[in-house]
Amino acid sequence: MSARSEQPTDGPLPRDSRMDSATEAFVAHRNLLFTVAYEMLGSAADAEDVLQEAWLRWAGVDLGAVLDRRAYLIRITARQALKRLRTLGRRKESYVGPWLPEPLLTSPDVAEDVELADSVSMAMLLVLETLQPTERAVFVLREVFDLDYDEIAEAVDKTPAAVRQIAHRARAHVAARRPRGTASPAETRAALEAFQRAVETGDLQSLLDILAPDVVALSDGGGIRHALLRPVVGVGPVARLLAVGWWKRDAERSLQPVQINGGPGLLVRVDGEIDGVLAVRVENGYITGAYHVRNPEKLSRVERETAVSR
Incomplete structure (x- = not known):
């Protein structure tokens, strides 16, 4: 995963300053990163584990070489979530009865953001369960979090052209299965x-x-x-x-x-x-x-x- 220069620096930051800056950036985006991992996994417990793994990788990054911290954090979170998603798939095969996502108590303002509410809804998460792991990652990163194809390609180890094809296939798959009705x-x-x-x-x-x-x-x-x-x-x-x-x-x-x-x-x-x-x-x-x-x-x-x- 590449990192690009945000602005020229005179050299690496002192360790304490770098860690303070890394922590500040991670905390600022933590809710977003949790949502990325949760939408990919359907499990809050696994999403929290992914955030721990993402933090360990983020803490070692040269921040002076990162152009877009939000996008970079989303990429490393998605990469770790994708690894865990493949493991979860094997675990779910032996699950007793239907598997449902781990429910979250959310604030009223989430319901007011129609797109966000739809993306984390139980119905949508069940639709996402029918996608292959890479398809799910691409769909979430593109359709929910609006990453460009180059950034997604780095997260899922595919070429941008392949990601475009996967995104098209995932959109069609979800569109055929997602709930269509609305309610005020x-x-x-x-x-x-x-x-x-x-x-x-x-x-x-x-x-x-x-x-x-x-x-x-x-x-x-x-x-x-x-x-x-x-x-x-x-x-x-x-x-x-x-x-x-x-x-x-x-x-x-x-x-x-x-x-x-x-x-x-x-x-x-x-x-x-x-x-x-x-x-x-x-x-x-x-x-x-x-x-x-x-x-x-x-x-x-x-x-x-x-x-x-x-």
Whole structure:
């Protein structure tokens, strides 16, 4: 990976000054770098590990030879994330039941940035899971973070011409699978409120009214907690599942509206303890996707907000 001169220098900076400058740059871009790694991996824990690896490499860089610190940091983060992504693919092959991304509690301003919210949404991350690792890296770096083809080529060890072809193929793949409907903030709030009431009361008719005909429900227990072993599709099966399947238990439960991955969701507590997160996708006023994460290893980021940025 090359570094280019930002401006002439009289020689290397003293070590303390160089480390202060490196730390300042890394901290300034940390939320961005976390978002890059998270969108490539779908795992906050793995994204944090990638940031540690990226920092170790960044700390040894000659800063005086770096033209664009943001782009350079994104490249080294993406390179480390791509290595980890290939390893994760093998790990997911033995995962018990459906694999869902690690949910993030996000601030309301993330939802206001439509492009950012879409890029970190559970629905989009599931679409990205269907890409090959290099395709996913290229798509994220180009379509979400707007790196040029030369910079992406350095990150993924391909020629710029090859990256253009990969980007074209990845865009077509994602376009054929990404959700197409939209919802205004008011529609989203109304749908979530109606959905919450219906789930809390087990009102089958209300669920039938708020769910889209082709709604899909997925749940992830990771083999640790009870969860669906395959997707449930269609308004009738999903409504019955929500009315009597997930929620009927001899315990005190509560549902709290929250922002999950830039979209609407419910934080589920049983006997006061977090039991899971139910993120939903709202399109044209209806719930089209329900993503229930119960794997306790994936719930560490739902009690405090995680900052994401572009």
